[in-house]
Amino acid sequence: MPELPEVETVKNTLKKQLLGKKIKQIKILYDGIIATNISDFKKNIVNQEFIDIKRRGKFLIFELNDYYLVSHLRMEGKYFIKDFSSPILKHEHIIFYLDDVTLRYHDTRKFGKMYLVKKSRLYLDTPLVHLGLEPWDKELTIDYLKKHYSLNISVKTLLLNQDVIAGIGNIYADEILFRSNINPLKKGKDLTDKELKDIISNTQIILQEAIKMGGTTIRSYTSSLGVTGHFQDSLKVHNREGMKCPICNQAIKKIKVNGRGTYYCPTCQRNEVCI
Numbered sequence: 001m002p003e004l005p006e007v008e009t010v011k012n013t014l015k016k017q018l019l020g021k022k023i024k025q026i027k028i029l030y031d032g033i034i035a036t037n038i039s040d041f042k043k044n045i046v047n048q049e050f051i052d053i054k055r056r057g058k059f060l061i062f063e064l065n066d067y068y069l070v071s072h073l074r075m076e077g078k079y080f081i082k083d084f085s086s087p088i089l090k091h092e093h094i095i096f097y098l099d100d101v102t103l104r105y106h107d108t109r110k111f112g113k114m115y116l117v118k119k120s121r122l123y124l125d126t127p128l129v130h131l132g133l134e135p136w137d138k139e140l141t142i143d144y145l146k147k148h149y150s151l152n153i154s155v156k157t158l159l160l161n162q163d164v165i166a167g168i169g170n171i172y173a174d175e176i177l178f179r180s181n182i183n184p185l186k187k188g189k190d191l192t193d194k195e196l197k198d199i200i201s202n203t204q205i206i207l208q209e210a211i212k213m214g215g216t217t218i219r220s221y222t223s224s225l226g227v228t229g230h231f232q233d234s235l236k237v238h239n240r241e242g243m244k245c246p247i248c249n250q251a252i253k254k255i256k257v258n259g260r261g262t263y264y265c266p267t268c269q270r271n272e273v274c275i
């Protein structure tokens, strides 16, 4: 699933190609992607122009003249820009016909969602209403995390909660905890101030590094338009079961935490409370 750095990469790539272009026509081949009223969606999006593209958490926000088009790629959603004449592929579900090209939403799993809302309703009628802080928000402090993480829930699960910090998924949660020397099973309520501080700074550092490298390209994610990320070469634990920890040479272990495959080093990330 694309996480914050991958969505940021998609945003930057699309921005170069879409700004100033007008949506002349739209074809919706699979209604399930559209999460707001579908006839309003079809009617209101025509003649709207792409003014800007933003990101919040893992959401893409296309700013149009009178509306925001909010898009969540979920597991496999991708955007492609193609010529009018290019045949429509099986998994291309939404086709935006622009001035001179088409923008196509491609999704093999069909889990992605799009919302078209009046500008004033962005934080009222979309899932953005629940979203937590961006990793670089000044309000993301030890006290903020203490308030939201003081639970008997594993820190891995807490990091994935989009209502607290938005944008972290399975890959980066593993990397943030490794860099912070925290066991993924450690409970939120047991985290020390130093550990909370490390989570904040390592979240910022790792996501920033990943954005610089265009995100991580593994199984479920390749950016649109043939842009490939390179952060997979910098992963220290995620997807590296049995390989050597770069710090202590012990084998990386894989466990399940709340159903999610979780990679960590049992030596560097020892859990003094749970083990």
Ligand SMILES: [Zn+2]
Pocket: 245, 246, 247, 248, 249, 250, 265, 266, 267, 268, 269
């Ligand atoms: Zn280690």
